[in-house]
Amino acid sequence: MLRLNPGRRLLAEFLGTALLVCIVVGSGIAAQQLSPGDIGLQLLENSTATVFGLGVLILLFGPVSGAHFNPAVSMADWLAGRRRGAGLTTGALAGYVVAQVLGGVAGSVLADIMFDRAAIQISTHHRATTGHLVGEVVATAGLIAVIFGLARTARAALSAAAVAAYIGAAYWFTSSTSFANPAVTLGRMFSDTFAGIAPASVPAFIIAQLIGAAIGLTLIGLVYPATGPEPHHSQLKGALHE
Template sequence: MSSVAPLWRRLVAETVGTGLLVTVVVGSGIAAASLSPNDVGLQLLENAFATALGLAVLILALGPVSGAHFNPVVSAVDWWLGHRPGTGLTLRDLAAYVPAQIVGAIAGAVLANLMYDKAAVSWSTTDRSSGHLWLGEVVATAGLVVLIFALGCSGRAAVAPAAVGAYIGSAYWFTSSTSFANPAVSIARAFSDTFAGIAPASLPGFVIAQLFGAIVGVGLLALLYPDAGQAADDIVTPHTDTTSEPTTTGVPS
């Protein structure tokens, strides 16, 4: 039986993964605005397509190390649902995952800015403070939580890269907010005054909506998949340390 990877290795994976996810989101947004300057719909299509594919690739590459959460909401729900059955993240893990994800996300936005010869930090001026956008974030986040845990507890976590990528790509279009669904990514997008940006003043409403969406998602899971916590070790994808020697305890680092 293999144990999960050491915490430091998982934190590297979460930092790099969340950072590259934001680089994909912001970088493809900059490219889309440049390549299709007169067609906002095409810009959104290009941004969504790149994000969906990029997210799937990152989950495939880093999921075996950390589970590829790349999202404080996913990590928090993983801890909440798994703490009773003794699966998933510990409170110590959660306290380390969230800062790593936020720091990685901000670094990813800076990297995207620099790759396109822009200022490392340019605070976004795109206002997104509106009730219908917050509702969109509730829907996007709740759906993401339900999808990830439904896959895990039904033994289909192996298809999470494609499924989660597809969900986020489609949610760009069916939610009014274009589906941020991630507090770390939301914070990072404030650091880039480009197509994918969000004004810092709009962040509190988005983050609150995402947290509420997570609560809604947990409620739906309680109704639909009451044993979802048993699969917390497989969120977003199964992750074990295949480089370690077999053990008989399986105690997470």
Template sequence: MGDNRLMTITLWRRLLAEFTGTALLVTAVVGSGIMATTLSPDDVGLQLLENSIATAFALAVLIMMFGPVSGAHFNPVVSAADWFLGRRAGTGLTPRDLGGYVVAQVLGAIVGSVLANLMFDLAAVGFSGKDRVAGHLWLGEVVATAGLILLVFALARSGRAPAAPAAVGAYIGAAYWFTSSTSFANPAVTIGRAFTDTFAGIAPASVPGFVVAQVVGLAVGIGLLAALYPDAGAAAERVVVPTDEDATVNHRS
């Protein structure tokens, strides 16, 4: 079991993990979308299948890679929920940490799109022309985001956080198909995807509506958690992936 000594992970290391993880996630989303349209140019359904499988697998692997360092949030709504739910128990992110996480995630998402564009010999930045402005798409984002928040914190609260890589990857992969919006569920990723005029892109003018819907989904998810798991905040420090028992991370360092 070890001596359970308290170790701290400095903020800059956690921010680097969030930046790198989010960048690689968006690279996977955008890059697999470009590859899908190249390999299956006349079949949109197959393109979405290829894109969703690559995204789900990449997300699971990235959570395992970076979870022990930063919690592998890669998502401002997850970080915001971690701060909000853990603030009373002193278990979640501090306000300073939250601000740093959000900035790192947004910058990482933009870099991820640029990297994917360059890998496929496209212009580094090509703003998307794909309009996604419609009430049913916003509703899809509310559903996708609320479900993600509920999943992540329910796993932590019930002691099943080690299953997060597989569970979160599976949820996002499935939500590609059961939501009208194909489940962005992430403000940082939404912003990043505006920087690529490819299969996974979203027009800059469509970004605010998606982000507002995701914030609403965050509120719905927190409300459901309050009803189903009233003490979910006590597990905020175990989101998304808990550290080893012998290296408990103090998120407030």
């Protein structure tokens, strides 16, 4: 996969992240319209669309870029491969993160436009409570553990189903509804809807997500110590989501 044109890999990360955020934000808007006043049903509708959409996107773009769609996943891939000469290079990491962030913003704008809302909005949904930040640490640690645990045990082919299932569950068992993704967090800042997040909450969420990623990678190192080269990042068909 490293032999693929770098531009194709970056395009896959941009499109995958954009479509992921579009799914999250768009289904959130639809849920508000279909089930006004019932937050539980709105969350069910939002999470169901995200689970199915994420699984399809991983299958679609995984062979091209590894389907990270998430700076936390890309950073973990880069960090895990430093001592073994594998994973993303520093330059590729920078390109992935830029593509993912731009994709996240584009996806939010696209969802707003599809539902006849102002293309550029700024969310007023404040989320940065202590409980929500702990939820983001837990959600991101679990996501990284799933992705790298499967890769280190030669089960990366299960990533599409496993990652989507984990995100679907984490919507419900974490207080934050499992953003677990800095690019998605930044993208959702640009939609003042059910799925949005206020700018003031974004820095704390991203810090919590990076802490969670470090914890997840550390735990996998303890449970599944690498005995050979780190699995190639094309095997890490994980992403994030919400």
